[in-house]
Amino acid sequence: MQSLIDAPIKQGTKVFVRCDIDVPIENNVIRETYRLDNLLPTLKFIIEKGGIPLIAGHIGKPEGVFKEELSTKHLIPYFNEKIGESRYEILENLRFDSREEQNDTNFAKELASKADIYVNESFATSHREHTSIVGITRYLPSYVGFRFQKEIETLNKVTTNPDKPLIVIIGGIKLESKLPVIDKFIQKADYVLLNSILSANWSKEIPQNLVLSDNSSVESKDIDTKTIEKFKQIINSAKTILWAGPLGMYEKEEYITGTKEIANETVKLTQEKGVFSVIGGGDTIAAVDKLGILNKFSFVSTGGGAMLQYLAEDTLPGIKALES
Structure with missing residues (x-):
């Protein structure tokens, strides 16, 4: 795997970041931000290099239909505060489209067309053969995010030594x-x-x-x-x-x-x-x-x-x- 540290990010590079944003939301308020907090080093690194992160992921199990309570718009105040308004883009809940969970080729091409580089920063979803985890990597240069890397290194320590x-x-x-x-x-x-x-x-x-x-x-x-x-x-x-x-x-x-x-x-x-x-x-x-x-x-x-x-x-x- 190629690390994000080696990605050719320059001014204006659009980076599709498959993020773990599946956080509990009640009454439009994020109840616990641990998963989001762990995305910040990767997102800030991309921004510091001049890139524009496209935050993409899912919340809950909408099963291919729009559900207002599971919209990524509820995450915007958090990301505005942490990385700055207008320094990123956020896509709507990927699972509002049923093709996300089908590892659909056309959907993979649609997602890939939005960016120059792909970064997987969603270890928690990487046991799923979904479009934004697997299919998209066929169409963009692909890298692993900092938190994802840390997950693997830590779990390897437990299993191997x-x-x-x-x-x-x-x-x-x-x-x-x-x-x-x-x-x-x-x-x-x-x-x-x-x-x-x-x-x-x-x-x-x-x-x-x-x-x-x-x-x-x-x-x-x-x-x-x-x-x-x-x-x-x-x-x-x-x-x-x-x-x-x-x-x-x-x-x-x-x-x-x-x-x-x-x-x-x-x-x-x-x-x-x-x-x-x-x-x-x-x-x-x-x-x-x-x-x-x-x-x-x-x-x-x-x-x-x-x-x-x-x-x-x-x-x-x-x-x-x-x-x-």
């Missing part, structure tokens, strides 16, 4: 999507810890380093006190912690305890013992942001499904497109 013991914590509710990464880390990690719902759905043999919740149940809304203490004891031995997925139904205050306790313990280990902690996924970010500790981990990956797929397969469709 982590400081051990390596403890992996997996939450969420869908075992099927997590299974490839669980299987991989059972081979690599010292311990893999599963929340209650994933534990209840685990039907294979239980290897020695796989730790299930004590209150395993498909109806569980959180891990119990006994599991919290068990998980804390295990992660206290860690030098590297990888965490994907909240441990309970964090949206409700009564079910955020497990996530809160393990998050606070991980932060404590990070700050006091120098443990390298990596967390990722939209729900994980939302949960720890709710707790007010998002910036206290070593690294927060913007990818959920993309992070899990990259950890399992060491590549993504978006990466392959940039390499071809």
Whole structure:
């Protein structure tokens, strides 16, 4: 992959930047800006070189129809404040056009015609074979953004040469999507810890380093006190912690305890013992942001499904497109 640092950007160069702008919006107000904040170094670099970034991406799942509440116009005040009015252009939600999710050739050509250079700065969407991730790269010189590069470098550190013991914590509710990464880390990690719902759905043999919740149940809304203490004891031995997925139904205050306790313990280990902690996924970010500790981990990956797929397969469709 070619890095943005090497892109031939000069005065007036139009740069199509596929951005991760899928942020929560309520009553036309952005609730949490973490993904947007991580775009700024790439966008500012392009502007400093004299280029004009065309910010492109999606918000939500509009399924090919216009939905006012998912319009990118709600992001304009943020970008005006952060990079300056009239220093960029922003395209409407790409998923308002059904061709975006079909990796459509004609749509790829339409998007490519708007710019001179393409930059992928959306790691979180790069497990999708969509037009703005894959198809467009056939028609423009293509580069990887700074944040995307950092995502790969950090996750490679966890998979190829982590400081051990390596403890992996997996939450969420869908075992099927997590299974490839669980299987991989059972081979690599010292311990893999599963929340209650994933534990209840685990039907294979239980290897020695796989730790299930004590209150395993498909109806569980959180891990119990006994599991919290068990998980804390295990992660206290860690030098590297990888965490994907909240441990309970964090949206409700009564079910955020497990996530809160393990998050606070991980932060404590990070700050006091120098443990390298990596967390990722939209729900994980939302949960720890709710707790007010998002910036206290070593690294927060913007990818959920993309992070899990990259950890399992060491590549993504978006990466392959940039390499071809």
